[in-house]
Amino acid sequence: MRELVLGSMPESARPDSHLPAGPWCFSGREEMFPGWDDPETGFVLPPDPFACAEEMQECARGANAEVIRLTRILAADLNQRRRVAYPEIFWETALGPWLILCLHMLAERQKRVLDLVARYGQIPLRVSLLPRGCPFSFQTSLEFMLRGVQDVAFNHYVLSRLLEAAAPGRWDLRFLPERPLHRAGEGNRPGGPAAFLAAILRRRLRALPFPRQKGFSLARSLILSLAVLKNRSSRDRTIDLAAYAGIPPDWIFPPEDLIAACLPRDLLELPLPPIPDARGRLRGMTAAASQEDGYRLFLAAWRAGGGRLFSVQHGANYGNLRSVGGSFFEYRQHAFLTWGWKEHQGYPCNAVPLPHPLAAELCAEHAEQSPDLILVGTEMSPFLYRLKSRPQAGQLLPYRRDKVRFLQALPEALLARSRYRPYFAAASGLADESYVLRALPGLALCRGDLTRRMLGCRLLVLDHYGTTLHLALAADVPTLCFWNRREWGMEEATERALDALAGAGILQPGPEEAAARAAAVWPAVAAWWASPEVRAARDLWLNSYVRLPRRGVSLIRLWEKALRGL
Numbered sequence: 001m002r003e004l005v006l007g008s009m010p011e012s013a014r015p016d017s018h019l020p021a022g023p024w025c026f027s028g029r030e031e032m033f034p035g036w037d038d039p040e041t042g043f044v045l046p047p048d049p050f051a052c053a054e055e056m057q058e059c060a061r062g063a064n065a066e067v068i069r070l071t072r073i074l075a076a077d078l079n080q081r082r083r084v085a086y087p088e089i090f091w092e093t094a095l096g097p098w099l100i101l102c103l104h105m106l107a108e109r110q111k112r113v114l115d116l117v118a119r120y121g122q123i124p125l126r127v128s129l130l131p132r133g134c135p136f137s138f139q140t141s142l143e144f145m146l147r148g149v150q151d152v153a154f155n156h157y158v159l160s161r162l163l164e165a166a167a168p169g170r171w172d173l174r175f176l177p178e179r180p181l182h183r184a185g186e187g188n189r190p191g192g193p194a195a196f197l198a199a200i201l202r203r204r205l206r207a208l209p210f211p212r213q214k215g216f217s218l219a220r221s222l223i224l225s226l227a228v229l230k231n232r233s234s235r236d237r238t239i240d241l242a243a244y245a246g247i248p249p250d251w252i253f254p255p256e257d258l259i260a261a262c263l264p265r266d267l268l269e270l271p272l273p274p275i276p277d278a279r280g281r282l283r284g285m286t287a288a289a290s291q292e293d294g295y296r297l298f299l300a301a302w303r304a305g306g307g308r309l310f311s312v313q314h315g316a317n318y319g320n321l322r323s324v325g326g327s328f329f330e331y332r333q334h335a336f337l338t339w340g341w342k343e344h345q346g347y348p349c350n351a352v353p354l355p356h357p358l359a360a361e362l363c364a365e366h367a368e369q370s371p372d373l374i375l376v377g378t379e380m381s382p383f384l385y386r387l388k389s390r391p392q393a394g395q396l397l398p399y400r401r402d403k404v405r406f407l408q409a410l411p412e413a414l415l416a417r418s419r420y421r422p423y424f425a426a427a428s429g430l431a432d433e434s435y436v437l438r439a440l441p442g443l444a445l446c447r448g449d450l451t452r453r454m455l456g457c458r459l460l461v462l463d464h465y466g467t468t469l470h471l472a473l474a475a476d477v478p479t480l481c482f483w484n485r486r487e488w489g490m491e492e493a494t495e496r497a498l499d500a501l502a503g504a505g506i507l508q509p510g511p512e513e514a515a516a517r518a519a520a521v522w523p524a525v526a527a528w529w530a531s532p533e534v535r536a537a538r539d540l541w542l543n544s545y546v547r548l549p550r551r552g553v554s555l556i557r558l559w560e561k562a563l564r565g566l
Contacts, residue, residue: 022393094300224560311336315466339546397430414522464483
């Protein structure tokens with residue numbers, strides 16, 4: 001009898017005897033199974049759960065509907081446990097990003113389990129499940145994301161509970177011995193006095209009306225905080241969560257118990273801030289709202305007191321992806337300050353387009369310092385933690401092979417000038433640097449500050465969509481791209497802008513085409529990049545998604561004016 005593996009692949013596994021539920025079965029174990037991902041001789045992987053971005057978007061909207069339902073249940077429960085009577089808007093803000101993370105994860109994992117049953121249900125299989133109970137706990141939302149949602153053992157537990165509810169009679173379910181999973185605070189480094197003082201400083205800077213965040217110096221944050229304080233409007237334009245919801249999923253098991261068990265202890269143990277009289281007043285929030293529960297409690301008290309919130313775009317995907325994951329938590333606030341776009345198809349957003357310092361300060365800064373080609377990779381975590389229309393787990397394998405195919409297709413002389421920039425290592429991620437170097441042992445790596453390196457290279461190559469594309473085009477770095485556009489589901493306006501990049505030869509359909517293009521333009525990269533068709537495609541992208549300040553216009557004055565008028 002063959003075995004379906006939900007967690008880590010056992011050392012004795014073979015392609016003819018074991019069926020992996022997904023690529024995560026090999027996370028951290030790839031060296032034990034050489035060639036495991038070979039499409040012809042390796043292990044058979046099931047298809048990913050969503051055939052297109054529209055299917056993922058529908059699932060995400062259903063999960064969002066459950067966010068609304070469970071927020072009400074948890075709000076009542078937490079008020080009782082905390083012996084308070086805080087309004088629902090408080091708990092809606094305090095729980096939002098974490099609950100979105102939970103429910104998007106569960107909806108995706110349930111779809112995977114149901115697909116496994118549909119695919120293998122008529123075959124006798126043995127499946128090892130983790131036992132029931134609650135062998136885990138988490139202190140913070142960040143800990144839950146890193147050591148829960150992205151952890152192989154925790155996902156084994158979640159898949160076990162789902163499969164236990166849906167397994168066909170032909171399958172032999174066996175429970176493994178009990179063992180603890182992650183415990184709250186486990187593995188956290190104890191902080192000394194310096195870490196304690198740094199945490200206090202971060203809290204103070206985030207409490208500014210315009211909180212300190214990436215791209216904004218302290219001086220800028222203080223100047224813009226004064227502009228926020230001068231805001232005289234009292235109209236609250238917050239968008240109802242129902243605008244992002246769809247038809248709830250039909251759960252095959254009640255999700256409430258698992259969600260309650262995953263609740264970060266900080267939401268139960270941190271002192272609840274008093275609710276201020278913030279009626280009509282405005283303040284900003286940073287990206288830390290998705291990870292730091294104490295900061296989110298602070299923002300929740302502000303909302304409960306009648307205050308308004310705005311957020312600032314801090315990377316790519318906003319305004320572009322067909323399914324946006326949890327971004328709607330920021331979209332729904334009183335205002336969302338974008339890098340240049342005005343609307344996102346299918347997602348209401350009070351968008352305020354402004355030049356962002358990250359891009360504005362790089363404007364036309366490229367100047368070749370060395371004749372290098374830099375290939376930049378991206379994250380390869382097999383666990384989707386929010387339903388964003390980007391490559392799914394199984395699609396990471398051809399993505400990873402494509403970067404090697406690109407490098408191998410380069411002429412020898414150009415390969416010698418090439419540098420690879422791997423993404424940051426993730427605990428459950430697929431091998432990146434070691435995988436590429438195994439195929440190309442002599443390849444040089446790009447280390448250090450990527451922005452500085454790309455500003456001085458001759459040609460930048462991106463094998464994925466992301467923030468680097470925005471910044472590179474703003475800096476006027478000669479750039480080539482290649483990725484599977486079906487796996488990066490974009491909204492219609494973005495697709496048109498990508499069509500323009502493809503028409504100009506900037507975006508190529510595959511790795512070999514990109515390598516051929518790189519070789520063709522290499523002797524005269526600057527001339528190619530200055531050609532009319534390339535300039536027009538670049539300008540279209542920047543005008544749509546990366547607004548740059550006009551010459552002689554003060555960036556800080558633009559922001560001050562916008563903030564006073566929100």
